[in-house]
Amino acid sequence: MGETLKDIIGRELKQLFQLKKTERLWHIPVLASLSTGIPLLIGFYSGRLDYGIQACIGGLVILYLPSTRLEHRMVTLLLCAFGFILSYALGLAFSFSPYLSAAVLGLYAFSVNWVTNYFKLQSPRNFFFIMLASMGSCMPFDLANLPVKVGLIALGTMVACVLAFLYSLYIVRKYSGKLDTVSPRKRNYTNITESIIIGVFIAISLMIAHVFGLENPYWVPISCLAVMQGISVTHVWRRSFHRIAGTFIGMGLTWLFLQLNLTPLNVCISILLLQFVIEMLVVRHYGLAVIFITPMTVFLAEIGKGMNIDPNQLISARLLDIVVGSLIGVLGGWMLHNQQLNRQTERQIRKTRVAILRK
Numbered sequence: 001m002g003e004t005l006k007d008i009i010g011r012e013l014k015q016l017f018q019l020k021k022t023e024r025l026w027h028i029p030v031l032a033s034l035s036t037g038i039p040l041l042i043g044f045y046s047g048r049l050d051y052g053i054q055a056c057i058g059g060l061v062i063l064y065l066p067s068t069r070l071e072h073r074m075v076t077l078l079l080c081a082f083g084f085i086l087s088y089a090l091g092l093a094f095s096f097s098p099y100l101s102a103a104v105l106g107l108y109a110f111s112v113n114w115v116t117n118y119f120k121l122q123s124p125r126n127f128f129f130i131m132l133a134s135m136g137s138c139m140p141f142d143l144a145n146l147p148v149k150v151g152l153i154a155l156g157t158m159v160a161c162v163l164a165f166l167y168s169l170y171i172v173r174k175y176s177g178k179l180d181t182v183s184p185r186k187r188n189y190t191n192i193t194e195s196i197i198i199g200v201f202i203a204i205s206l207m208i209a210h211v212f213g214l215e216n217p218y219w220v221p222i223s224c225l226a227v228m229q230g231i232s233v234t235h236v237w238r239r240s241f242h243r244i245a246g247t248f249i250g251m252g253l254t255w256l257f258l259q260l261n262l263t264p265l266n267v268c269i270s271i272l273l274l275q276f277v278i279e280m281l282v283v284r285h286y287g288l289a290v291i292f293i294t295p296m297t298v299f300l301a302e303i304g305k306g307m308n309i310d311p312n313q314l315i316s317a318r319l320l321d322i323v324v325g326s327l328i329g330v331l332g333g334w335m336l337h338n339q340q341l342n343r344q345t346e347r348q349i350r351k352t353r354v355a356i357l358r359k
Helices: 005-016 027-045 049-064 070-093 098-118 127-137 146-174 188-211 219-228 233-258 264-281 286-305 311-336 339-358
Strands: none
Touching: 027 049, 027 146, 027 264, 049 070, 049 127, 049 146, 049 264, 049 286, 070 098, 070 127, 070 146, 098 127, 098 188, 127 188, 127 219, 188 219, 188 311, 188 339, 219 233, 219 311, 233 286, 233 311, 264 286, 286 311
């Protein structure tokens, strides 16, 4: 017997307030806080907080540290660090043209998704690579400063790699019997189909953001991608709702922070603490994590400008970005999990491949 509307609403409300169980160690949130906080504090004390902000984004590569043997851990992290550098450099290199950068970002999203699936990269998989490329593509084009900007991301990844190596020396000995198992690889045509859909929707989302002249266009493809990472159509809808609701509540929290007239040092410390809370929550409840992601991203975006911002304008702009991106992500997620559409696409890819090989 089918579910009634009351049953569906009840189940979704239960999911809204339910914290998932996780075996993730508390060490990872601490590492993430240090990897982002150390570059930020170095930038503050050296008088170049803007440099510290860019470098701390590179520190997020620590989230790709797998629970495997020491050599596999470090090789994986170093390759991901190279991916971070490449992603940001590619975005910056094509930022001179909004529409060309949208097309390049779509092609890059296709490539990154295919590679991360092929090599079975664990969560957060393709997210931060595409995020960095998206952010870079929306920066003002400045060829002279491109090496500096890319170098700062590289320095952030270096800090994370050093911390990861020191941590791994300890953790591999203590938890040697609790290593991750390797997940099965997706079928090649399934991987190609998924990558095409993700690439197309990432390109469309950034294009729409540029067409409508949104203030921070990179938030639209980032929100689109975050929603599309749902594992089913229901999960996609749930993530979309959590992202919009979490952002709305998070903006209220941001408004409260802004009323405190925090000093730059206070903001740096707040970012460090917020990163810890986010990593503790994101594997347990996505919506709750978004509440704290919102003020952290606002601080990262505005701290270099002296925090001289209009809270009302900021809230309305950010909500619009998130809502537009999430709605595009819902459509993309539906296509990702539409079995009939996927079968037709795979069949067409096979026919095209056979036709090419016959020539």
